[in-house]
Amino acid sequence: MAYDFWYWDGIPGRGEFVRLALEAGGIDYVDRARESGGDSSSLIEDLQARRPDPPFAPPYLVADGMTLAQTANILLFLGEKHGLAPADTAGRLWINQVQLTLADLVAEAHDVHHPIAAGLYYEAQKEEALRRADDFRQSRMPKFLGYFEGLLDGESGWLTAKGWTYADLSLHHVVDGLLHAFPRRMSTLASRYPRLMALHLRVAQLPALRDYFASERRLPYGDGIFRHYPELDAE
């Protein structure tokens, strides 16, 4: 039976990390909010009906009688059940650890354009965003990207010697998102991270994902986590 996947329509957002794993793993799912015509009321209604253990926020996946939320938690489940991560304890926890470190970077990338409040428009916190973006570009991007570069296996090019995991897919999306949001900064930094940039290309060419990337299931970045505001970018 197909899993039910719920996330806001119109942006890739945190839902994209789950979509990539579902698509690359060839796992049957229905993107419920999009199937409902993209009206957010169907998502809100479904979310509020999930008792007694509701998600705090989308994305969430309804699978095997469970309602699973928190991106890294959903991916942990998919990794275990569908073989998208090593099965042994050390490998499984290591990939979860990498995913959580990616989640930290994703949260920081979001807060670059929303440093004061997620509930306010960007324009209402633009001055603060300019300041936060400066630190993010100068300090945080090299720190995170250099760290991930060092994790990639010299032989396989992936996080593990044996092939891609769900965290490799997430790493692709983070690099892709940064290239979208900070093209000038990434043009300066990219040459320092040859393995990361190679992984970015390699994931895009996975047979199971090529169709997805060419389909309308793949959403443009829009007003999601990774946003391109030229004034927040610089070399």
Next chain:
Amino acid sequence: MAYDFWYWDGIPGRGEFVRLALEAGGIDYVDRARESGGDSSSLIEDLQARRPDPPFAPPYLVADGMTLAQTANILLFLGEKHGLAPADTAGRLWINQVQLTLADLVAEAHDVHHPIAAGLYYEAQKEEALRRADDFRQSRMPKFLGYFEGLLDGESGWLTAKGWTYADLSLHHVVDGLLHAFPRRMSTLASRYPRLMALHLRVAQLPALRDYFASERRLPYGDGIFRHYPELDAE
């Protein structure tokens, strides 16, 4: 053999969520940075020597030949191995999900006093902090606390019907930290969350933790995640 636990000395920080699980679970560990006299150089030196899969940042736990980082990942391991969470898939993933939602709140509580850059002093981002604190108190605190209140079991008072898990301990610490950082706001809000406040007291009275709380192993909040700046608090 005792686990090696590594975290910055001098603050409870994210390390405290791990300490509480180790202490409440009666798990033998050595707090290595504190044992080394609290000099941060021993921690930095150890961290940099951990190859090929280094942590991005403390806390980390050296256990069974693994170096485990990311608070929620360490707790997932402790939960599985030492029975600090349900053993079945649904229960295990649910507690991981709650822990990750707590981690989101912890990151936001930190960014209240560091909305621009973790590497800058509070005083250098105080204007922005005043603005972010206002949103955090008005919007984020009730949203998160109301959510967690709704998760607590009416009979047991814990997240699960069967007794405490590592996420209950973390929930205690988050409430405790908010009481420290935002005493005025919490005095307004607390009566809305009777189960949460009862859990806060109940964890402090767990026999395995009473000794810990009275010991010098328990650190004052200091300049950690939960900081009391009177100007950031209000009713």
